[in-house]
Amino acid sequence: MGVSEDGRALSAGADPADGLVVDEERARADPETVAACEVPGTAGRRGRRVGVVPAVAAGMAATAGVAALVLLPEAGGDAGRAHAVTPPPLRYVSAAADRSASEVLGEIADRAAALPEPTGKAVGTRYRVWSLSTQVASGSVTSEVVATDVRNEWHPDGSLTQIQETPEGAETFTDAPSAYAQPAPAGDEAFAAWLEAAHGRPTGDIMALQAAAHDLVTQQALGPDQRAAFLRMLAGTEGLEYDGEVTDRAGRDGQAFSAVSSSSGLPTRYTFIIDPATGDVLGQEDTLTESAGELDVPIPSVIGYEVYLPPVLES
Numbered sequence: 001m002g003v004s005e006d007g008r009a010l011s012a013g014a015d016p017a018d019g020l021v022v023d024e025e026r027a028r029a030d031p032e033t034v035a036a037c038e039v040p041g042t043a044g045r046r047g048r049r050v051g052v053v054p055a056v057a058a059g060m061a062a063t064a065g066v067a068a069l070v071l072l073p074e075a076g077g078d079a080g081r082a083h084a085v086t087p088p089p090l091r092y093v094s095a096a097a098d099r100s101a102s103e104v105l106g107e108i109a110d111r112a113a114a115l116p117e118p119t120g121k122a123v124g125t126r127y128r129v130w131s132l133s134t135q136v137a138s139g140s141v142t143s144e145v146v147a148t149d150v151r152n153e154w155h156p157d158g159s160l161t162q163i164q165e166t167p168e169g170a171e172t173f174t175d176a177p178s179a180y181a182q183p184a185p186a187g188d189e190a191f192a193a194w195l196e197a198a199h200g201r202p203t204g205d206i207m208a209l210q211a212a213a214h215d216l217v218t219q220q221a222l223g224p225d226q227r228a229a230f231l232r233m234l235a236g237t238e239g240l241e242y243d244g245e246v247t248d249r250a251g252r253d254g255q256a257f258s259a260v261s262s263s264s265g266l267p268t269r270y271t272f273i274i275d276p277a278t279g280d281v282l283g284q285e286d287t288l289t290e291s292a293g294e295l296d297v298p299i300p301s302v303i304g305y306e307v308y309l310p311p312v313l314e315s
Contacts, residue, residue, distance in 0.1 A: 095244035105235040112279025113228035122221035122311035180219040191229035206259040227279035
């Protein structure tokens with residue numbers, strides 16, 4: 001078996017969402033079942049988290065715990081160089097050349113806005129975060145896989161309890177009410193202004209918008225008009241491209257939209273995966289496209305992703 005085949009075999013096992021399939025109808029009725037899905041190959045893994053790239057949720061408590069570090073010899077025969085195995089990229093069905101991101105997102109936004117208000121009160125959300133932890137010490141660079149299942153429980157006063165589950169156990173954190181605890185307004189201009197104010201900095205760059213979107217969808221449940229407003233805001237992002245259809249890491253059908261930014265210090269492709277029927281944000285992906293800098297990974301590499309599961313409804 002060649003190096004590239006070895007890499008595919010190893011990276012398949014390195015993906016914490018590998019094998020996670022969500023029955024959407026059942027998930028909405030029984031989110032406990034979704035969150036309890038076992039992450040293949042993670043039992044018994046241990047490690048130490050020392051620094052995560054990219055940052056997850058500004059203003060939120062840092063996630064904890066790591067999965068095992070797996071190394072793969074670098075292609076080209078450099079026996080002294082090894083890379084951390086990152087998850088395999090998602091497979092995109094190429095979009096038609098005449099379909100722009102703004103056109104497709106506009107259609108999804110119109111579809112979302114026409115939907116009825118959801119039944120049942122959302123009281124929390126569950127999501128899975130995978131990221132890359134890198135340590136630089138004495139000229140040596142090591143990278144580790146960090147996987148965390150998170151549950152945010154929202155309280156009537158706007159405060160939040162966050163439970164983070166890793167192979168090392170569970171930790172609980174509490175946060176005071178934030179701007180995201182207030183319902184986002186409907187209407188494109190009002191929504192865009194509110195989101196930027198809640199984020200505390202401009203959101204024109206895809207990296208900043210991704211961070212703001214994370215805080216938004218993990219701290220409140222968006223209604224149809226709010227989802228439509230967010231999609232129209234995303235459609236205005238500079239350099240945004242429509243990547244085509246994709247099956248996300250929870251087995252759900254989505255459509256992908258991405259743009260490249262160097263705001264992190266390295267050229268990175270930031271991707272949103274959107275449910276074409278509802279306008280929900282299903283997940284986000286971060287992929288290094290040109291250089292790994294000091295990170296111990298090959299190019300290209302998925303260095304982070306998030307999978308957003310259906311909201312937890314009041315029982």
